[in-house]
Amino acid sequence: MNNGEKKMERSLRWGMIGGGRTSQVGYKHRSGALRDRTYELVAGAFDIDSERGKSFGVNLGVDKNRCYDDYQTLIEEEAKRTDCVEVVSIATPNGTHYEITMAALEAGLHVICEKPLVFTTKEAEEIKAFAEQQGLIVGVTYGYSGNSIILQMRSMIEQNKIGDIHLVEMQYTHGYAGNSQGDKDNAAQKWRVDPKIAGPTFVIGDLSIHTYYISKLVLPHLSIKKLLCDRQSFVGSRYPLEDNAYVLMHYDNGAVGRMWTSAVDSGQMDGQRIRIVGSTGSLEWWDSAPNELLYQPQGAPNQTLYRGAEYLDDLAKQNERLGILHQEGLTEAWGNIYLNIALAIDAKNRGDEETLSQLIYPDIDSGIEGVRWIENCVASADQGSQWVEYQ
Structure with a gap:
C-alpha cells in the first residue's frame, strides 16, 4: 500500500x-x-x-x-x-x-x-x-489505467481464473459532442476535430485508445491478427474525422473483440467499460464504479471484488492508497x-x-501500440470498412 x-x-x-x-x-x-x-x-x-x-x-x-x-x-x-x-x-x-x-x-x-x-x-x-x-x-x-483494481483483473487472468480468453468487449463513449456547437465555441474541442492538429481520427484517438491500452494491460500476451473499423461522422462538418466508430477484432489465440467509441452517445456520462469473457468465467470493469471488479464464474454466484480489500492479489495492492473504506477515482489513477x-x-x-x-x-512501447491501433483502424475504415491484417 x-x-x-x-x-x-x-x-x-x-x-x-x-x-x-x-x-x-x-x-x-x-x-x-x-x-x-x-x-x-x-x-x-x-x-x-x-x-x-x-x-x-x-x-x-x-x-x-x-x-x-x-x-x-x-x-x-x-x-x-x-x-x-x-x-x-x-x-x-x-x-x-x-x-x-x-x-x-x-x-x-x-x-x-x-x-x-x-x-x-x-x-x-x-x-x-x-x-x-x-x-x-x-x-x-x-x-x-493507473486504477489498482485493473491490475487485479490482469492477475486473475494470469492465474487462469476465467479460463481461455474468448471475447474482449470494450466501450468508451460519451454524449458531449452531439452537435457542432462545441467545435466552434470550446477551444479544447475545436482542435480535436481539426485533422491538421488532431491527426487522422477524433474519437478513435481521443477515447478508444485509453480502453485499448487497458485491454493490453490486462491481456499482455494477446495480439490482434486483423480488424475491421466502421466509422461515422454524424456531425457532418467533422468529416473525415469520426465522432462514432465500431471496431471488430480477431486475436491470435482465436478470441474475438469489439470496441465501440463515440462522442455522440447522448446522455452517456461514464461510458468506459471493458469485459473479458473466458471459457469458465468473465471479468468486467466500468469507470463509473472504478473501485469494483465484477467476477462472474460460470455456474457459481457472481462476486464483486472491491479495491483495497485484503483478499486481492499483491499486484493490485501495490498501487493501493486509501484503503477499502474509502473511494478512489481518476486522480489516484493518475497518481499511480x-x-x-x-x-x-x-x-x-x-x-x-x-x-x-x-x-x-x-x-514508450505502449505509446507506439496506441498509434499502431489508430493507424490500423483508419486503414480499415478508409478501405470501406474492410478487414485488414494488423500491421
Whole structure:
C-alpha cells in the first residue's frame, strides 16, 4: 500500500509544456504528479498565449522567471541552470507531440506525453530509438489505467481464473459532442476535430485508445491478427474525422473483440467499460464504479471484488492508497501513473535495469501500440470498412 512515504531520494525537477488555464488535462497531470512528492513543478511553458501562461504559472507557485513563452525557450534557458528541469510533461494538442518530444529528448530530458503519442508508428519508433540512445524514459498518460483494481483483473487472468480468453468487449463513449456547437465555441474541442492538429481520427484517438491500452494491460500476451473499423461522422462538418466508430477484432489465440467509441452517445456520462469473457468465467470493469471488479464464474454466484480489500492479489495492492473504506477515482489513477513513471526515471538514472523491468506503467512501447491501433483502424475504415491484417 502507498501510504505517502518517500520512494525516491529526492523529487524530480519537473516542467510542463501546455496544460495551462484553459486546458482540459493540465490539472489531471498536476494532481497526479504532485501527489507523492516524486516531482516538483519548477518551470513551464503553459500556454500558447504567453502572458496568460506566465500569470497562470505564477499562480501555481512557479518562479516568474521560469514561466517561459514557449517550449523552445524553456529548453534553452533551463539548460543554462544547474538546477534545470529533468523531466517535462507534454500536454499540448496532438500535432505538436513529435517535435516537442524529440526536442526534449535531445536536451536530455525525460518525457511524459499526452496520448496519442504521435501521428504515425514511424514517428513513434523514431522517438523510441532516440530515447534509448539518450538513455531516457518516455511515458504516455492513459488516464484510468493507473486504477489498482485493473491490475487485479490482469492477475486473475494470469492465474487462469476465467479460463481461455474468448471475447474482449470494450466501450468508451460519451454524449458531449452531439452537435457542432462545441467545435466552434470550446477551444479544447475545436482542435480535436481539426485533422491538421488532431491527426487522422477524433474519437478513435481521443477515447478508444485509453480502453485499448487497458485491454493490453490486462491481456499482455494477446495480439490482434486483423480488424475491421466502421466509422461515422454524424456531425457532418467533422468529416473525415469520426465522432462514432465500431471496431471488430480477431486475436491470435482465436478470441474475438469489439470496441465501440463515440462522442455522440447522448446522455452517456461514464461510458468506459471493458469485459473479458473466458471459457469458465468473465471479468468486467466500468469507470463509473472504478473501485469494483465484477467476477462472474460460470455456474457459481457472481462476486464483486472491491479495491483495497485484503483478499486481492499483491499486484493490485501495490498501487493501493486509501484503503477499502474509502473511494478512489481518476486522480489516484493518475497518481499511480506518475509515480510509476517517476520510479522508472529514477531506476533509469541509476542504471537499475532490474527494477525498471518490473515496473508496470504506460511506457514508450505502449505509446507506439496506441498509434499502431489508430493507424490500423483508419486503414480499415478508409478501405470501406474492410478487414485488414494488423500491421
